[in-house]
Structure formats: C-alpha cells, structure tokens
Amino acid sequence: MKWILRVGFLCLLTISLIRVKEELLKKDIFNIKTVNINSISKSLNDDVLPLKNEILGKNIYDIDIDFLKKMLKNDIRIKNVQVTKEGLNQIDISIEEREVAYYAQIRNELYLVDKDGIIFGKLNEQKLRDLPILNVKNISELNDYVKIFSKIEDISLKDMISQVYTQNKHCISLILTDGTVIKTDLMVTREKYSVGETLYLDLIKNKKIEYLDLRFKDFIIKCSGDKDEKK
Numbered sequence: 001m002k003w004i005l006r007v008g009f010l011c012l013l014t015i016s017l018i019r020v021k022e023e024l025l026k027k028d029i030f031n032i033k034t035v036n037i038n039s040i041s042k043s044l045n046d047d048v049l050p051l052k053n054e055i056l057g058k059n060i061y062d063i064d065i066d067f068l069k070k071m072l073k074n075d076i077r078i079k080n081v082q083v084t085k086e087g088l089n090q091i092d093i094s095i096e097e098r099e100v101a102y103y104a105q106i107r108n109e110l111y112l113v114d115k116d117g118i119i120f121g122k123l124n125e126q127k128l129r130d131l132p133i134l135n136v137k138n139i140s141e142l143n144d145y146v147k148i149f150s151k152i153e154d155i156s157l158k159d160m161i162s163q164v165y166t167q168n169k170h171c172i173s174l175i176l177t178d179g180t181v182i183k184t185d186l187m188v189t190r191e192k193y194s195v196g197e198t199l200y201l202d203l204i205k206n207k208k209i210e211y212l213d214l215r216f217k218d219f220i221i222k223c224s225g226d227k228d229e230k231k
Contacts, residue, residue, distance in 0.1 A: 030059050034090040040097055043125055044077055048095075060085055076120045100126060102145075104136045117146035135165035144172065144186060151190040157182075157197040171215065178204070181211040188214045195219075 035052045037045070051071075055063065065083050072081045072095065080096040101115040103123060110123035113134065119142075132149075136142045145164050152158045163175040167183075174182040180200065184193075196214050203209055203221065213220035 030061060030088055032056055032058055032060050032063070032089050032091055035093065036086075036090065037093045038095060040095050041077075041126075044075070044095070044097060047075070048072070048093075052093075055091060060089055060091070063091065076118070079114070100129065100131065102131055102149075103133045104142060105133050106136050113142070115146070115149070117142050132161045133163045135163065137166070141166050147186060148172065148174075148184060148188075151188070152193050152197075155194055155197050157193060157200075180204075180209045183211055183213040183215060183220075185215050 032055055035055050037048060037052065040048070055068075063085070065085065069081050069083050072078055072083075072093070077098055078095055079098045082092075082094040084092045086092050098112075098114040098118060098120045100112045100121075102113040104111045104113045104119060110133070111119045112121040112123065112126060113119050134142060134145050136145075144166070148164075149158060160176045160178075161174050161182075162177045165173055165175075167173050170185060172184050172186075174184060176182065182196070182200075192214050196212060196219065199219060199221075200209065200212055203223070207223045210222040210224045211220075
C-alpha cells in the first residue's frame with residue numbers, strides 16, 4: 001500500500017512540475033525581443049525583414065531552429081546560414097550570401113553566377129562589375145566553364161578573360177580583354193594554363209596574337225603581326 005502511495009505522490013509531483021514549467025515558459029521574459037542579422041545586401045534584407053518581424057514577440061522555445069534555417073536556405077541567393085538562440089529572448093542569424101563571380105548570358109538575359117556555377121539572380125539586382133561573361137546554351141556548358149576556371153584560379157590569366165563561349169564540342173574559346181582567343185577544352189591541365197600564360201605574356205610584348213591553342217601537345221600560336229605595326 002505504501003508503495004502505491006509513493007508512486008501516486010511521484011506522479012502528482014511530476015505533473016505539477018510539468019505544469020509549473022509550462023506556465024513559466026509562457027511568461028513574457030521568454031518572448032523574443034531582438035533578432036540580430038549580419039550585414040547583407042539591400043534586396044535580400046528587404047525579403048528577410050518580414051521573417052524577422054514575424055519572429056519578434058514569439059516565445060523563444062517555440063522557434064524551430066532547423067526549420068528556420070531550412071526556410072532561409074530556400075532562397076537561392078543564400079549560400080549558408082547559421083541560426084542560434086542567445087539568452088532568453090534573442091535570436092542571431094548569420095547569412096552568407098552567394099558572391100557573383102561571372103555573368104551568364106542566356107539568350108538575351110544576363111544572370112549572376114557564383115564560383116560554383118549557381119545562377120542566383122539577374123544582372124540588374126547588383127551593381128555592374130568587370131567580370132567574365134559566359135555564353136551559355138545549357139547547364140552542361142556552364143559546368144564546363146566552371147571546371148576550366150577552377151584550373152586558372154591562382155593565375156592572372158583568369159583576370160584577363162572577358163568572354164567565354166563553346167565553339168564546338170571540341171573547343172571552348174576564352175576571349176581575353178585584348179581580343180586574343182585562348183582555345184581550350186576540359187583536358188587541358190592546370191600546368192599547361194600556367195605555361196600558356198607565361199608564353200602569352202612574353203609574346204604580346206612584341207606581337208599581336210590572334211589565338212593561342214592549348215589543346216594539343218605543342219602550343220599552336222597564330223600571330224597577326226608586330227605590336228607596333230600600323231594597320
């Protein structure tokens with residue numbers, strides 16, 4: 001009999017503690033008063049603001065952090081996001097935006113593309129920058145261009161490229177700012193790009209280069225005359 005009374009007492013005590021906890025957590029002290037978001041672009045901030053306003057005033061224990069992160073990452077402009085609860089009434093949101101590395105020309109529109117080849121906006125959504133324009137017919141071409149750029153990431157040749165387009169299934173053309181065409185494909189190695197850059201920089205001191213072909217064992221170069229030659 002004593003055993004039954006003890007069990008009953010423990011059950012009542014547990015229920016009472018749960019009710020006290022539930023009532024305590026409903027108090028205003030746990031309502032969110034601050035939502036901190038790191039500095040982000042104006043267009044993204046304008047879209048995130050309604051979510052921030054929706055969170056304010058809610059009980060911090062009612063906020064599902066994982067769901068909130070998933071909802072924010074549904075925006076293609078957001079590369080990564082961290083959401084943390086701080087103290088009794090504060091939420092901190094840290095957003096990493098995608099950075100434009102290239103412009104993709106698809107038909108008559110220009111789009112923003114990050115270094116991973118993700119299209120995340122249109123040209124008019126950001127200030128115009130001096131970046132390569134990738135002429136894209138399909139996603140496969142875009143992926144090929146990104147693979148090529150990954151091989152020239154650490155050499156100055158990358159900063160000389162103004163446009164990229166696929167000439168045919170065997171040739172991708174990199175158009176440099178001076179009009180020189182670098183002919184390449186996916187088989188060209190990082191080392192060959194480096195050597196090709198050195199060769200190009202040496203030749204343009206005195207020559208006008210029409211194209212430099214990197215696709216074969218030997219470099220194929222076509223010059224159109226001396227640099228100081230009058231047209």
